[in-house]
Amino acid sequence: MRIYKILAISLVCILTLNFGWLQDAQACSRVVDASQDKTHVATGRSLDWLEDIETNLWLFPRGMERDGAVCSNSAHWTSKYGSVIAAGFDVSTGDGLNEKGLMANLLYLAEADFGERDQTRPGLSWSILTQYILDNFATVAEAVEAMEDDYLQVVASPLPGTSEKPPTLHVSISDITGDSAIFEYIEGKLVIHHGEEYPVMTNSPPYDQQIALNTYWESVGGEAMLPGTRRASDRYVRASYYASQLPEPETDRQAIANVMSVIRNVSVPFGESDPNEPNLSETIWRTIADHVNKTYYFESTLSPNVVWVEFKNLDFGKGAPVKKLNLVGNYDFVGEVSGEFVESPPFDFTGPCSI
Numbered sequence: 001m002r003i004y005k006i007l008a009i010s011l012v013c014i015l016t017l018n019f020g021w022l023q024d025a026q027a028c029s030r031v032v033d034a035s036q037d038k039t040h041v042a043t044g045r046s047l048d049w050l051e052d053i054e055t056n057l058w059l060f061p062r063g064m065e066r067d068g069a070v071c072s073n074s075a076h077w078t079s080k081y082g083s084v085i086a087a088g089f090d091v092s093t094g095d096g097l098n099e100k101g102l103m104a105n106l107l108y109l110a111e112a113d114f115g116e117r118d119q120t121r122p123g124l125s126w127s128i129l130t131q132y133i134l135d136n137f138a139t140v141a142e143a144v145e146a147m148e149d150d151y152l153q154v155v156a157s158p159l160p161g162t163s164e165k166p167p168t169l170h171v172s173i174s175d176i177t178g179d180s181a182i183f184e185y186i187e188g189k190l191v192i193h194h195g196e197e198y199p200v201m202t203n204s205p206p207y208d209q210q211i212a213l214n215t216y217w218e219s220v221g222g223e224a225m226l227p228g229t230r231r232a233s234d235r236y237v238r239a240s241y242y243a244s245q246l247p248e249p250e251t252d253r254q255a256i257a258n259v260m261s262v263i264r265n266v267s268v269p270f271g272e273s274d275p276n277e278p279n280l281s282e283t284i285w286r287t288i289a290d291h292v293n294k295t296y297y298f299e300s301t302l303s304p305n306v307v308w309v310e311f312k313n314l315d316f317g318k319g320a321p322v323k324k325l326n327l328v329g330n331y332d333f334v335g336e337v338s339g340e341f342v343e344s345p346p347f348d349f350t351g352p353c354s355i
Contacts, residue, residue: 028107029235029266031243033258034178040249043174044259044288045095045105046266048281050163050273053088055285057298057309057325059341060085062099063318066135069351070123070155079135082316084296084309086287089160091350092127093134099316100138101176101291104130112168114154115188121153125351126167129154133173140179140194147183150190157352163275176291235266256288256297263288267301300327305334313338322346 030045047053061082068075085096094106106129117123124132132152137143156167170184181194226241227234243262249255267283288297294311309325313336323341327333333340 029239029263030105030107030172031239031259031262032174032178032180033243033246033249033255035249035255038176038178039292040252040255041101041174041176041178041291042249042252042255042259042288043103043105043291044256044263044286045107045172046263046283046286047094048268048283050275050281051161052284053094053161054090054328055086055088055094055300056090056327057296057341058085058087058344058347059083059309059314059316059323059325060131060135060346061316061318061320061322064135064322064346066128066131067349068123068132068152068155069125069128069349069353071351071353073119073122074353075122075124075132075152077132077136081135081138082314082320083131083134084311084314085131085134086285086298087347089350090347091160093131093349095287096130096134097289097291097294097296097311098134098138099294099311101289101294102134102137102139102143103174103289103291104133105172106130106169107172108165109168109170109184112170112185113187114156114185117155118153121151123155124152125349126154126156126169127351128349129169130171131349133171138175139177140173140175140181143173144181144192144194147190148192154185155352157350160350174289174291178291230268230271235268239266252290252293256290259288260286260299270301298327300331303331303333305332307333307335307337309338310336314341 028045028047030043032043034041060079062079064079066077066079081098081100083096083098085093088094095104097103133143137146159165159167170182172180172182174180181192184191226238239262242265246258249258263286267286268281270282273281283301285301286299295308297306297308299306321343322345324344325337325341
């Protein structure tokens, strides 16, 4: 079994079955797969939620002046790297890949707590946290080193849409080397889990408690024990098992297929969503990053087609225009779509000053 080659498997979900001490959460999934020599590295994730978050793809060039979207003592920076991102409601960056091959994924974590606002610290709205990482860092190691002192404070504001859920979120990142890290905010403090020794995570409970949970499932093991319902606890077991069985990727195409095969396996079919149990919500979309070739894939569950963007066809240069690919209601795109992006004013990130 190729367990050691699965560098990170992040299943953002609630594990309620037989684990009453876990809490409600959004159910998403993330998998990183890499060849031993790191010539083929891919990351995939799914987004499951109560409603369509009206996702469009955006191209952001280098040299953009950014604001943390916080009323007082907002963080400011200039983007070092260009990126292609998947936006939620065109007010937040939920997922993306930058030109250096760093991927960042924003995921739901019920226990997340950014703490009371400390006006002495530069503030960063939850909606731009993922973009901050993509703008500033080329590798996971760089991001961890820069953020581990917890100098910036993430600031909450209501999630857009009708869910009425608070922005209890965490971020996973991965890069061209297959390195991976998870950033969690617990009781107002940043906790970082970085390294290949953390192959499995869930969003509830916090990661230090998840290690014991993972040890339990490893001890159960075996194909005969694989559960098949849509509950997140079942998806966790299935994804962990199938990821451990993935073949060594010999091509970029195979690495992408490896990741997609697991992400699709743990996706949730369409059905009635319970607003009190977002963990049972249907899958809205899936994304994959080919880190080595700088290609970003997007698959809507309302479309029969996968679309992708090859960065070699894009202009990330300072002063280049911001561009948008409107995917809302447009389900007929197929294949490489870099030529379909059109110039557009950048969206405003939501935050406590925009509501």
